[in-house]
Amino acid sequence: MTASARRDVAVVAFAQTDHTRRTDELSEVEMLMPVLHAVLSETGLTASDIGFTCSGSSDYLAGRPFSFTMALDGVGAWPPISESHVETDGAWALYEAWVKLLTGQADTALVYAYGKSSPGSVRDVLTRQLDPYYLAPLWPDSVALAALQARALIDAGHTDEPALAAIAARSRRDAAAHPHAQLRGARPQGDYVVAPLRTGDCPPVGDGAAAVILAAGERARALCARPAWITGMDHRVEAHSLGVRDLTDSPSTRLAAERSGAFDASAGRPVDTAELHAPFTAQEVVLRRALRLGDDVRVNPSGGALAANPVMAAGLIRLGEAAARIHRGASDRALAHATSGPCLQQNLVAVLEGDPR
Amino acid sequence: MTAVPKTLRAPLVVEFPFTRSLGPVQSAFLTGLRERTLLGVRTEAGRVLVPPVEYDPETAAELRDLVEVDATGTVTTWAWNPEPRPGQPLATPFAWVLVRLDGADTALLHALDAPGPDAVRTGLRVRVRWAAERHGAITDIACFEPYESTAPRTRPRPHDGRFDAPVTGIVAPARLDYTYSPGRAQTAYLHALAERRTVGERCPSCAKVYVPPRGACPTCGVATTEQVEVGPRGTVTTFCIVNIKAKNLDIEVPYVYAHIALDGAALALHGRIAGIPYDQVRMGLRVEPVWSEDGRYPDHYRPSGEPDADYDTYKELL
Ligand SMILES: [Zn+2]
Numbered sequence: 001m002t003a004s005a006r007r008d009v010a011v012v013a014f015a016q017t018d019h020t021r022r023t024d025e026l027s028e029v030e031m032l033m034p035v036l037h038a039v040l041s042e043t044g045l046t047a048s049d050i051g052f053t054c055s056g057s058s059d060y061l062a063g064r065p066f067s068f069t070m071a072l073d074g075v076g077a078w079p080p081i082s083e084s085h086v087e088t089d090g091a092w093a094l095y096e097a098w099v100k101l102l103t104g105q106a107d108t109a110l111v112y113a114y115g116k117s118s119p120g121s122v123r124d125v126l127t128r129q130l131d132p133y134y135l136a137p138l139w140p141d142s143v144a145l146a147a148l149q150a151r152a153l154i155d156a157g158h159t160d161e162p163a164l165a166a167i168a169a170r171s172r173r174d175a176a177a178h179p180h181a182q183l184r185g186a187r188p189q190g191d192y193v194v195a196p197l198r199t200g201d202c203p204p205v206g207d208g209a210a211a212v213i214l215a216a217g218e219r220a221r222a223l224c225a226r227p228a229w230i231t232g233m234d235h236r237v238e239a240h241s242l243g244v245r246d247l248t249d250s251p252s253t254r255l256a257a258e259r260s261g262a263f264d265a266s267a268g269r270p271v272d273t274a275e276l277h278a279p280f281t282a283q284e285v286v287l288r289r290a291l292r293l294g295d296d297v298r299v300n301p302s303g304g305a306l307a308a309n310p311v312m313a314a315g316l317i318r319l320g321e322a323a324a325r326i327h328r329g330a331s332d333r334a335l336a337h338a339t340s341g342p343c344l345q346q347n348l349v350a351v352l353e354g355d356p357r
Numbered sequence: 358m359t360a361v362p363k364t365l366r367a368p369l370v371v372e373f374p375f376t377r378s379l380g381p382v383q384s385a386f387l388t389g390l391r392e393r394t395l396l397g398v399r400t401e402a403g404r405v406l407v408p409p410v411e412y413d414p415e416t417a418a419e420l421r422d423l424v425e426v427d428a429t430g431t432v433t434t435w436a437w438n439p440e441p442r443p444g445q446p447l448a449t450p451f452a453w454v455l456v457r458l459d460g461a462d463t464a465l466l467h468a469l470d471a472p473g474p475d476a477v478r479t480g481l482r483v484r485v486r487w488a489a490e491r492h493g494a495i496t497d498i499a500c501f502e503p504y505e506s507t508a509p510r511t512r513p514r515p516h517d518g519r520f521d522a523p524v525t526g527i528v529a530p531a532r533l534d535y536t537y538s539p540g541r542a543q544t545a546y547l548h549a550l551a552e553r554r555t556v557g558e559r560c561p562s563c564a565k566v567y568v569p570p571r572g573a574c575p576t577c578g579v580a581t582t583e584q585v586e587v588g589p590r591g592t593v594t595t596f597c598i599v600n601i602k603a604k605n606l607d608i609e610v611p612y613v614y615a616h617i618a619l620d621g622a623a624l625a626l627h628g629r630i631a632g633i634p635y636d637q638v639r640m641g642l643r644v645e646p647v648w649s650e651d652g653r654y655p656d657h658y659r660p661s662g663e664p665d666a667d668y669d670t671y672k673e674l675l
Contacts, residue, residue, distance in 0.1 A: 030541055076574070
C-alpha cells in the first residue's frame, strides 16, 4: 500500500476523566461513561453511528475476569456492534482501530481505555505481567525495575538525580494548568521508593479513563474543524528479559518512530510536540535520547504520566493530548508515544499532523 | 432526593496457582539450580545467555547448546529496596541486581543481600547464595552476596543438560489482594437488599428497568440513575434442573435453578426455586422470595399461589 493510496485517518475528538487516587463510588463503566458521552457529543455522533469500537484495559487491575464486558454496557452494545478489546494500554486499541479504518472496514471508530488501580496494589499487579519462570516468582515490582533502569542511566552518565528531579518538577509544573491531572504543581521530591528513584520520580497511582474518536477522510473534516491526521503509526517490541537489553536505550521506540515517519524530512515541518509515555522520570531520558528530540520540541506539555498515570489509559491519553493540541492549533506536527511492559519493553509511536494554516 | 448511601467496600483475594510446563532449556536450567549448577545457552553468534531461553532474542533461532557458568559474577546495575514487599526474596532491605555471571554475556535479575546501599555499586563482585531447600525454581537462588575476588573470568563449559529426575514443570502461585467497591448503582442495590427490597434502575432513554443495576443501559449506552423498586413477586421465564451437587453447596439435588423476572423489571435474575417438587416447576410460574434469617439476598423463591402468567407477559424477557 503506497502512502498516496492510503486513506486519511484522523483523531477528531478526545476526552478524559479527572484522574484521582480513588473512585470507590464508581464502577468501571460508571467512571467510563462520561468520557464516552463527551467524545460523542463533541462530534455529534451517536453510539449507533460508530463503525468500530475498540478498548484497552486489564482484568488484573480490578481483580475481576472479563471486566471489559461490563464496560461495554457504556457504549450501547445492543443491537450488536463491531467491537474488539486489547488487554493492554488503549494506545494499542487505537492502533487496531486505525488499521480498521485504513482498510476501509469502517469510517469512524470509538476507542476507549480505563484503569482503576485503587482496588489493588498496582506495584504487585504489574509483577504478574513478567516472565513467570525467571522473574514473577521474585515479585520485582514496577518501581524496582524502573530503578534498575535509572541506575544504568546514571552509571552511563546520561543523567543524575538532580536532572531526574528537574523532569519531575517540570512535568508537575506543566500539569498545574491541566484540569484533569492528578498531581498538579510543585511537590517535594520525597524519599527513595526504590533508590535511585524517589517518590517524585514515580507516577501517581490512580483511576481514570479516556476516549478518542477516529474518522476517515471527509468524514473527519465534517466532524472536526482541525482534524489531527495520523500520518504514521508503528509499534515494536524488545526482548522481555531485562538482562539481554541495553536499558539505557530504546531501539524499539526509535524504530517505531522511523517507521511512523517521525523523522521524515519530506514532511516539510519538524515535530514540535512530543507526548511521551514515561511513567518514571528516567524513562523520559531514555525516550528523548532514542528519539533524538532536541530542546526545540515541547515534551509532555500535559504533564505526562508523572502527573496522571491511569494504567491502561495513560498511553492512549498521550495520543489524545497530542491530537487535542493539534485540534486547538497549539501544534502542527506532534509525536505521541505509548509504552507497555517492564522498562519500556513495548513501544508505540504515532505522528499526528494538522492541516497547514 | 435521598442521601447518598455509604460506599461499600470488601476485601477481595484472587489466588491462582498456575501450573506451567518447561521446555528442554528451562527444564535444564531450573533442574540445574536444584543441583547448584548454573546453565546458560549459547547463541549462534557465540553469546552465552543466562538465564537461558529457547530462542535467540535477536535471530529467533532455536537454542539448545547448553553451557555451565560460574556461581560468581558482576553487578551490571542495581537498585536499593528499603522496604521489601511480600513475596520478594529477602524480608530485610536489599538491592535488586542484574548480575552477569562469570562466563555469561547477559545478566540475571535477583536480590543482593548487603548491609546498605553504600555497600553496593555497579561492578561489584558477587556470588550465589543457594537456598537451603531447592526444588527447581528461580528461588533456589536465595539471593546474591558480595564476594570480593579477583579470580579471572572463566570460560563457559559444555553441559549436556541432563540430570536425574529433571524438573519438567513449575507451579507459580500468586495472590493479589484487592479492596472491592461495587460502584454507585450496585452499592444502592446492595443497600436495598439489606432492607429486603430489590431496586433496579430505569433507562432514561428506553425506559427499561435493569436489575441488578450496573449504572448503564447496555442498549442505549447511557447512564441509568432513576431507582425503581421491583418485585417482590416475579415470574419464572426459564429454568433448569440441577442434578449434580456443587462443591461446598449444601443443597440437596435435584433442585431447580431459574430465571425470574421480578415484576417491573426488564430482565430476569437468577434464583433457586423451592417449596414445590422440582418436576412441577414451569415457565410462567409465579414466585415470591424467601429470605433466610440473616441473608443479604433471597435464599430461594417459592410459588406465590397466583395463577401462572400468560406467556405474552414475559416472552420479551426470556
Ligand atoms: Zn436504554
